[in-house]
Amino acid sequence: MSWNRKHLLDIESLSVDEIVTVLDTARAFKAVGERAIKKVPALRGKTVVNLFIEPSTRTRISFELAAQRLTADIVNFSADASSFKKGETLKDTARNLEALNADFIVIRHSASGAPHFLSRVVNASIINAGDGAHEHPTQALLDAFTIREHKGKIAGLNVTILGDILYSRVARSNIWALTKLGAKVTLCGPSTLVPKTFEQMGCRVTYDVDEALRDADIIHLLRIQHERQRKTMFPGIGEYTSLFGLNPARLAKTRPDALIMHPGPINRGVEIDSEIADCGRSLILEQVTNGLAARMAVLFLLNGGKGPQEVA
Amino acid sequence: MSDPAVILNAAAIQRALTRIAHEIAERNEVGAEVVLVGIPLVGDQLAFRLGKILSDIWKLPVPVGVLDVSLHRDDLDQRAAPTIHPTVMPFDVTGRTVVLVDDVFFTGRTTRAAMDALNDFGRPKNIQLAVLVDRGHRQLPVRADFVGKNVPTALAEKVRVRLDTPGRPDEVVLEK
Incomplete structure (x- = not known):
């Protein structure tokens, strides 16, 4: 080293x-x-x-x-x-x-x-x-560290990043770090916030949330960055929650060993259901x-x- | 650069460790108070070997710890950041006699860093120092209590200790 x-x-x-x-x-x-x-x-x-x-x-x-x-x-x-x-x-x-x-x-x-x-x-x-x-960068490093600590490796893992990718520096740094380390990164969210151009960074883009989550080893949730959006990028918070929020029904369709991460601050009831944020599969506080x-x-x-x- | 000269071969290393173990036992009458703390990368291996010999002498298990001292070095901004090795201190050092174990005793700066690092884990009753090779050139007023072999060296020379390397014999070499 x-x-x-x-x-x-x-x-x-x-x-x-x-x-x-x-x-x-x-x-x-x-x-x-x-x-x-x-x-x-x-x-x-x-x-x-x-x-x-x-x-x-x-x-x-x-x-x-x-x-x-x-x-x-x-x-x-x-x-x-x-x-x-x-x-x-x-x-x-x-x-x-x-x-x-x-x-x-x-x-x-x-x-x-x-x-x-x-x-x-x-x-x-x-x-x-x-x-x-x-x-x-330090967010991506701590996220990679957290993943490696829990899964023992990063290469070959399926990591799904869900949410506002377009305005997210956390997403960009994570995509660079995880793809360099050999993970398969899938991006998902409203099409206005997840443009196909991200495929140039070596990841997959999908708008089908259940498909994006199905094989994920790591589910990385991102907050909607209202402060960076010059105009509304999707109809409303309620619609975002119902289409892309991580709720128990969606979580039930994921792999039982899939772990949940979020860089914080979390918006309970928006991108993540409150009880999921506190469940045993959530690494949110460990990330801190x-x-x-x-x-x-x-x-x-x-x-x-x-x-x-x-x-x- | 000429061929490295072998200072100690495998048998000589083992004999030196056996003698050091007996000296530690002679100096410290109450074996139960003694713990060994090795400094990676080689000192920890030596500490485990010494621990085994001492356990046989005292007929009781001798605890061995591993202490990385790189966070306490005084030259951290002088060269590339060092690799930090895991520290494992499975005992309380307070009130115990700690024998620090290192492979090569040179400037004394590692030993100083080790004493500082040890302080973070408690207040030992005594700290003693055991080294396999003392090559001189001290820059600080520290000395070793137990020495496997004194080797006069030139500053530019390097002393390498190799232990437990697959396919290679244990040996200490002097590289000119």
Whole structure:
């Protein structure tokens, strides 16, 4: 295994080896999280800035705790309280953060490509925590980690991603990660939100929800991203729920060992029935636990310097 | 690069471990207080071998743990991030005598990291250090309590310990 990257901008450019390196490292950090003392000094003296130009709670808290568990210092910077409202550009904000000796900038932004832009204008390591509808790499890494932990492998599994694919950075990152790792990915949802062009990413598109779920080992549900839809993409929430929501009747037709995932926040009674969200086949809360381990792994790997990893 | 010189062959490794085990038993009268903690990738294998010999000497099971120290290293941002190996500490170290087991004793930085890592699991009564090879060049004020073999080396040389590799004999080699 090896890792020589300075930034984590997307999954698309990662090799299979690099993805597996993150997953293996995350496994070690999950074990650290189960100890009485959950903190290690690996990033002692480093500064991590959470630059969140789009609201987020769980991802921000997850990165915050990940940095703290690695003994880094962390500062939160959110759009509401910041100078963006006063007209400062993203580049200037980032360079100001760098002037405070930030070693890592974790950025969430509504514009696709914002992390890539930052990586060219500042010296800090950039971690993409979600850029527009483009990618959310740490989510895909924690999802792949969760799947591997439960199924023992990823290659050959049938993974169905159901919901708003078009506006979902989680879907894009997951498609890249899972297809690279050898899973067979099926996409399903309203045709306006699941265009056939996604087949170019190496997955299958279907609009028949029962067929999409029948052979799935993993059912990955996505929230409808109202905030990104400029106009209504389907007649109504009620219709979405009745046509694509995961309810007990639909679940009964799936394989008994199919597991349910959701990146959160869940909308109970919309894309997922309330009792299914809490059932034994749901991995939703475990994804949150694993997210912490995956983000610790990413910070740890990006902290590494150049050259071979061997130590004397 | 010339051919690597064999410093210890399989029989010599086993003899060194047997002697170290007897020295550990001599130093620690109460065997029940002693636990062995090996540092991967090779120290853990050595710890399990030592544990077996010590169990025979003391006629009681000697617990063996595996402690990855890479998260406590002081050079993490100097080179590519290290592979983290599983840590398995199936006992409480508080009040016990912990014998750290490593293959090659060199700069002392791994040992320092190991003592820090151990602290996260409790407060040992004593920490002792057993190594198969001491090659010198310490950069920190630490020393080994039990040494299999002292080998004078040049800084640029490498000492490799190979154990339990299918099709290859156990041996310690010095690479120029």
